[in-house]
Amino acid sequence: MIEIERISRAFGGLQAVRSVSFTVAEGSVTGLIGPNGAGKSTLFSIIAGALPPDSGVIRLRGEDITGLPTHQLFHKGLVRTFQIPHEFSRMTVRENLMVVPARQRGENLLQSWLRWPTVVREDREILRKADEVLEFLEIDHLRDELAGNLSGGQKKLLDLGRTMMTDAKAVLLDEPGAGVNRTLLGKLADAIERLNRERGYTFCVIEHDMDLIARLCDPVMVMANGELIAHGDMATLRENPQVREAYLGTGGSGDQGAATS
Known part of the structure; x- marks a missing residue:
């Protein structure tokens, strides 16, 4: 590898x-x-x-x-x-995961205007994946917690989730x-x-x-x-x-x- x-x-x-x-x-x-x-x-x-x-x-x-x-x-x-x-300490745990995938259409203003249904579908898929990752790591109960409030060990799990x-x-x-x-x-x-x-x-x-x-x-x-x-x-x-x-x-x-x- x-x-x-x-x-x-x-x-x-x-x-x-x-x-x-x-x-x-x-x-x-x-x-x-x-x-x-x-x-x-x-x-x-x-x-x-x-x-x-x-x-x-x-x-x-x-x-x-x-x-x-x-x-x-x-x-x-x-x-x-x-x-x-x-x-990102002022974002929630779930939001920290959702910003990771590259080339999201919602980050492009023109795409957001012209392909809004596609942007919505993509966001839903990213949200689904983030929730699956949180469940896998057994920190789904922290999804809405600000990442800056996590303990050191929880932050390491979040890093792995990213x-x-x-x-x-x-x-x-x-x-x-x-x-x-x-x-x-x-x-x-x-x-x-x-x-x-x-x-x-x-x-x-x-x-x-x-x-x-x-x-x-x-x-x-x-x-x-x-x-x-x-x-x-x-x-x-x-x-x-x-x-x-x-x-x-x-x-x-x-x-x-x-x-x-």
């Missing part, structure tokens, strides 16, 4: 990503872990089109998408969520568990598993919660100091000396609990 081939990116004298290569197989939930400063978020930004690489190639289903901007990747079915959700409004097949999840309580984290994990299993979504997940990674992801890629240092299933990686050193050695103390949980 996604091929990352020898991607590198530097910021001045800092080599944030150094010749990283791996594949996110279609239908997989692939994890990307590593201590803070490993280069994970920079790599995500490159894949998602927010940053150009200095070198290397990225392919989506065999098509070279290297350097394409985010809005073009959106139309190709590659979307990204963020560690800090970016909701990817569902695009019919995306490849989703980059940036720390979906950050700031989420255990109950909502379980609901979020359930939704990711169902989207993967029932609807064929492919995920690549950055996460520091190793229990969540162990539940969701196989394979798991490990980065440290801008490089890919190991990959495999989580049980094997927990015993890998190089991975343990990356988390527990110099500069990795902040992730001790996550790495050993």
Whole structure:
């Protein structure tokens, strides 16, 4: 699905990503872990089109998408969520979903005048889809709540719902568990598993919660100091000396609990 081939990116004298290569197989939930400063978020930004690489190639289903901007990747079915959700706080939960689909006829003044019945039918279909997404995520009781009033975990579910409004097949999840309580984290994990299993979504997940990674992801890629240092299933990686050193050695103390949980 996604091929990352020898991607590198530097910021001045800092080599944030150094010749990283791996594949996110279609239908997989692939994890990307590593201590803070490993280069994970920079790599995500490159894949998602927010940053150009200095070198290397990225392919989506065999098509070279290297350097394409985010809005073009959106139309190709590659979307990204963020560690800090970016909701429209003064719009309702349902409205946050309804604004997502691209090229809505109602956004065009001329179309609204000349093809009003078509605009109405399209709006009804988008509304139906939004309600289906809310029901799938079990947050339909919040449909009329202002998005700014949601808890952190509810906002993460809303972010996931917005990817569902695009019919995306490849989703980059940036720390979906950050700031989420255990109950909502379980609901979020359930939704990711169902989207993967029932609807064929492919995920690549950055996460520091190793229990969540162990539940969701196989394979798991490990980065440290801008490089890919190991990959495999989580049980094997927990015993890998190089991975343990990356988390527990110099500069990795902040992730001790996550790495050993």
